[in-house]
Amino acid sequence: MSQQGVTPQSEDYSKWYTDVVLKSNLADYAPVRGCMIIKPYGYELWENIKAELDKRFKATGHQNAYFPLFIPMSFLQKEAEHVEGFSPELAVVTIGGGEKLEEPLVVRPTSETVIGHTFSQWVQSYRDLPLLINQWANVVRWEMRTRLFLRTTEFLWQEGHTAHETYEEAQEETLRMLEIYEDFAVNEAAIPVIKGRKSNQEKFAGADASYTIEGMMGNKWALQMGTSHNLGQNFARVFDIKYLDKKNEQQYCWTTSWGVSTRMVGAIIMAHGDDKGLRLPPRIAPIQVVLVPIYKNEEEKARVMHVVGRVADSLLAVRIRLHVDDREELTPGFKFNDWEMRGVPLRMEIGPKDVTNETIALARRDIPGKEGKQIVPQEGIIATVMRLLNEIQHGMLRQARTFRDANLHEVEDYEGLKRVADDGWALMWHCGTAECERRVQEETKASSRCFPLDLNKEEKPKDARCAVCGKPAQGKAYFARAY
RNA sequence: CGGGGCGUGGCGCAGUCGGCUAGCGCGCUGCGUUUGGGACGCAGAGGUCGUCGGUUCAAGUCCGACCGCCCCGACCA
Numbered sequence: 138m139s140q141q142g143v144t145p146q147s148e149d150y151s152k153w154y155t156d157v158v159l160k161s162n163l164a165d166y167a168p169v170r171g172c173m174i175i176k177p178y179g180y181e182l183w184e185n186i187k188a189e190l191d192k193r194f195k196a197t198g199h200q201n202a203y204f205p206l207f208i209p210m211s212f213l214q215k216e217a218e219h220v221e222g223f224s225p226e227l228a229v230v231t232i233g234g235g236e237k238l239e240e241p242l243v244v245r246p247t248s249e250t251v252i253g254h255t256f257s258q259w260v261q262s263y264r265d266l267p268l269l270i271n272q273w274a275n276v277v278r279w280e281m282r283t284r285l286f287l288r289t290t291e292f293l294w295q296e297g298h299t300a301h302e303t304y305e306e307a308q309e310e311t312l313r314m315l316e317i318y319e320d321f322a323v324n325e326a327a328i329p330v331i332k333g334r335k336s337n338q339e340k341f342a343g344a345d346a347s348y349t350i351e352g353m354m355g356n357k358w359a360l361q362m363g364t365s366h367n368l369g370q371n372f373a374r375v376f377d378i379k380y381l382d383k384k385n386e387q388q389y390c391w392t393t394s395w396g397v398s399t400r401m402v403g404a405i406i407m408a409h410g411d412d413k414g415l416r417l418p419p420r421i422a423p424i425q426v427v428l429v430p431i432y433k434n435e436e437e438k439a440r441v442m443h444v445v446g447r448v449a450d451s452l453l454a455v456r457i458r459l460h461v462d463d464r465e466e467l468t469p470g471f472k473f474n475d476w477e478m479r480g481v482p483l484r485m486e487i488g489p490k491d492v493t494n495e496t497i498a499l500a501r502r503d504i505p506g507k508e509g510k511q512i513v514p515q516e517g518i519i520a521t522v523m524r525l526l527n528e529i530q531h532g533m534l535r536q537a538r539t540f541r542d543a544n545l546h547e548v549e550d551y552e553g554l555k556r557v558a559d560d561g562w563a564l565m566w567h568c569g570t571a572e573c574e575r576r577v578q579e580e581t582k583a584s585s586r587c588f589p590l591d592l593n594k595e596e597k598p599k600d601a602r603c604a605v606c607g608k609p610a611q612g613k614a615y616f617a618r619a620y
Numbered sequence: 621c622g623g624g625g626c627g628u629g630g631c632g633c634a635g636u637c638g639g640c641u642a643g644c645g646c647g648c649u650g651c652g653u654u655u656g657g658g659a660c661g662c663a664g665a666g667g668u669c670g671u672c673g674g675u676u677c678a679a680g681u682c683c684g685a686c687c688g689c690c691c692c693g694a695c696c697a
Binding site for chain 1: 696
């Protein structure tokens, strides 16, 4: 790298983001436009995200399976809204083995259709329900403009697909998975999120209702970090997913789908990163602790490395993800900066003084400068590290929440919305109509994010009117600049 | 697709009133000295100047076309 560090956020947030992704070794541009190469460090982060989500899916009775990458074009065309929504961004295969194909194959942009087709064969009776399936896969959407992790032509994700006997069960599932996403975001990624329902305009093509978790990024823009859809009987009808109920009558199933993608990595970068680079929450960080040995000569090296080895072994033994940076050609100072840029939550230094005093120097990534440093005894280091990692995890969530809450504003009218539109999120009564949302987006660049579930529980006042157009309000909605 | 910027060793750039062996910083290799907040010295390796065509005694430099990338807007997890 020619220059050290990353572009400051205040100078150019978007440049900062790209710098962080490239310089912290998460990913790189690929030779194909809009595609990326996820490097080992970035992939390990994704694997940790994946493991935590997968654990939660299994715990709620879901099973993993795998469906094909290629989908017959005719499948997509069965659901009118679905095909209309996706056709502009499809990659289509027309030649196979040198021969023009009878029917073009779509590279999956999502799998509702193939899975719908399959479900129709798997489901016969109410005894087969609920059917709870998830798949980890790559998908392709031909986007006009791409950004590393946030929107790439090909991305990795998880898509859950379920079928149920009743609308209520499907709705329950839809919200259960939304809560799992929230739980992951808050407790693993340390990002507070707002759960809400998408407006008609923003919902998934083919869904009856879409739900979202929205997170606030460092520039106060919103990012949809996960979605969950109640698909009603839309896909059941076109793919003939039917079951025989207890009264021996044929019924259409109620289906759901839900997904989280590698975009989550982008969320983590932008919700926590600072001018020094990445900051990773300990629970999902590929490296939780980096240990930098310090010595001047062979004699010191021998003494230091002896202690380094002992400390490293003890931490590794209790599954702490520790990395010893024993590169000889770099100075400790360089390593400190390097690992800070790469977001490692906790740094340990062991030098001659520590060998003599039986201590270890620690530096927290979440607290900059001297404040975040301390010298601790080698004795009891496991407990110390575990405690600190836990504190860092909670500290990061607290910081993100304080920032987020400081930038949420309730507004009474359109003027109020305009005032906060490019510097935070605006909560207001909203009619939910397409015209209104289009107007707001054109005039303020802010788009409707969601009707937050928590804030729309109570009966709304009879005279609640849209803050922008004055028509009867559907509920309270957040508007914000969004990725 | 519209607006803006840019293509020169791995990365960041200079060189562009045409002129001789195409430079600089970082990185890389070797050796030595260094090492508690981005070390230093010496010796090296590495470039069909985005592509194609034109003008010229001579093109990184001028002209034309094309290709690609990045940023800002219209579609989306």
